[in-house]
Amino acid sequence: MSAETHILAIDSEQKTRSLTKRYLKSVGYFCDTVASASQALDLLGENNYDLVLTDVKMTHENSISLLNELGKSHPNLAVIIMTSAKDTDLAMECLEIGAYDYVFKPFKKDALNIVVQRALNRRHLLSERRAYRLELEKKVHARTMEVVRAYHEIENTYQQTLEALVSALDFREQSTAGHSKRAVDYSRLLAIELGFRGDRLVPITRGALLHDVGKIGISDSILLKPGQLTKREWKVMKMHPIYGYQMLKDIRFLQPSLDIILHHHERYDGNGYPNGLAKLEIPIGARIFAVIDAFDAITSHRVYRAAKDFEKAYDILKENAGTQFDPHAVDAFLQIPKERLQKIFQNSLIHDDKKGESPEVGSAK
Numbered sequence: 001m002s003a004e005t006h007i008l009a010i011d012s013e014q015k016t017r018s019l020t021k022r023y024l025k026s027v028g029y030f031c032d033t034v035a036s037a038s039q040a041l042d043l044l045g046e047n048n049y050d051l052v053l054t055d056v057k058m059t060h061e062n063s064i065s066l067l068n069e070l071g072k073s074h075p076n077l078a079v080i081i082m083t084s085a086k087d088t089d090l091a092m093e094c095l096e097i098g099a100y101d102y103v104f105k106p107f108k109k110d111a112l113n114i115v116v117q118r119a120l121n122r123r124h125l126l127s128e129r130r131a132y133r134l135e136l137e138k139k140v141h142a143r144t145m146e147v148v149r150a151y152h153e154i155e156n157t158y159q160q161t162l163e164a165l166v167s168a169l170d171f172r173e174q175s176t177a178g179h180s181k182r183a184v185d186y187s188r189l190l191a192i193e194l195g196f197r198g199d200r201l202v203p204i205t206r207g208a209l210l211h212d213v214g215k216i217g218i219s220d221s222i223l224l225k226p227g228q229l230t231k232r233e234w235k236v237m238k239m240h241p242i243y244g245y246q247m248l249k250d251i252r253f254l255q256p257s258l259d260i261i262l263h264h265h266e267r268y269d270g271n272g273y274p275n276g277l278a279k280l281e282i283p284i285g286a287r288i289f290a291v292i293d294a295f296d297a298i299t300s301h302r303v304y305r306a307a308k309d310f311e312k313a314y315d316i317l318k319e320n321a322g323t324q325f326d327p328h329a330v331d332a333f334l335q336i337p338k339e340r341l342q343k344i345f346q347n348s349l350i351h352d353d354k355k356g357e358s359p360e361v362g363s364a365k
Contacts, residue, residue: 005120006047009033010040010054010066011082016105020053020082023109029116037066044074051119056083056090056102063094071098076130078123080115082107162209178348179296183208185344186292193332194288204285207260211289214244214261238273241265259283264290269323279326287326291317291333294325299345310338 007029009020017033024031032047034040037058043049052070056063063081070077081102083091091102100119103112187208191201215223218240222233229237245262248254263277263286270278282290298313308316314334321327 005029005051006049007031007051007053007116008040008043008049010035010037010052010058012036012055012058016055016082020112023112024116026109027113037063037069040066041069041073044070044077049077050123051078051080051116053080053082053116055105056081056087056094063090064097067094067097067099076123076127078119080119162206179300180209180212182296182344182348183211183289183292186296186341187289189336189340189344190288190292190329190333193335194284194329203256204260204288206254207257207264207285208289208292210244210248210254210257211261211264211293212240212244213247214240214242216247217243238265242274257285260285260289262286264293266290267324268326272324282326287329291325291329294320295333310341 005028007024009017009024009031011017011020011033012035014035017035021031021033032043032049034043037054040052040054044052054063054066067079070079079094079099081091081094081099082105083102084105091099095102100122101115103115184205187204188201191204196204218237222229222236225233241262241264245258248261249258260283263275263282266272266275266277266282266286267290268279268282268287270276295313295317298308298316299310301307317325317330317333321330
């Protein structure tokens with residue numbers, strides 16, 4: 001080691017301090033000495049040292065306390081304990097809490113030099129290992145961020161593809177334009193009100209977006225009929241949840257959303273379709289969306305009837321809680337500030353108007 005290596009020696013005896021400094025300087029180290037732990041801590045706060053050499057027993061002070069303090073304030077500092085043969089147990093305790101090594105007093109120059117070199121070499125190896133670990137962590141973090149960015153790009157591509165698919169349905173059935181977009185935004189609000197957060201929201205919003213995708217399999221004569229459907233036509237129309245499920249069931253990333261697509265027309269009392277599920281048999285996502293789907297249908301214009309206002313829609317939801325709808329989902333929906341729902345509705349009208357579409361939006365079927 002060269003003179004660039006700085007060592008701080010702590011000993012309450014002046015003779016030991018002088019001898020230690022002389023020995024260390026003679027083998028090429030720069031050395032400061034102090035008589036107490038408090039003085040040492042002051043110097044350590046002002047200067048950079050590579051190693052501390054401290055007596056195991058100092059007047060009115062404890063090497064254990066000093067080691068604990070150094071472990072907190074200077075964790076990368078090498079510490080060597082100077083001890084007499086009778087204090088070996090205390091020296092061993094110091095090793096257990098972080099000291100690198102110990103040397104017996106009175107010591108010879110060669111013995112001291114060997115212990116110091118060994119401690120400095122170990123410190124250097126530990127420092128290299130820490131640097132390697134930090135560099136590895138940086139590389140892992142960078143690669144993780146690359147993977148996260150790639151994942152988000154894929155997610156965005158998926159979402160854009162889904163929105164394009166729904167837009168194709170909107171273009172076909174212009175009377176329902178905007179319904180799916182509003183359904184997504186309303187569903188997100190209701191899911192959050194019910195305690196959904198983070199990734200748990202994704203299947204809800206995707207299911208809301210794609211809930212009517214099965215209508216692609218319904219003929220225009222039924223789907224675009226301007227009036228009420230006959231019983232036979234309704235039988236065909238009721239197949240759209242099954243068509244949607246069959247279309248998407250083999251797409252892995254959409255599987256958590258299939259419950260909404262298949263079951264959004266189930267009723268809480270068991271009189272819905274396609275499977276006649278009741279109460280908690282109906283998946284939570286479908287129970288959430290049933291409230292949303294009905295609310296948007298009630299508050300949207302159709303070719304054969306005018307939209308109702310929000311207050312009337314609230315009354316209808318409350319009247320049908322426990323029969324058509326999960327009462328817990330209805331209660332949660334009624335807690336959402338009306339202003340937030342109105343903002344979603346108004347934004348959808350502005351969006352459709354910009355596209356040159358009719359503001360008569362909603363779903364009757």
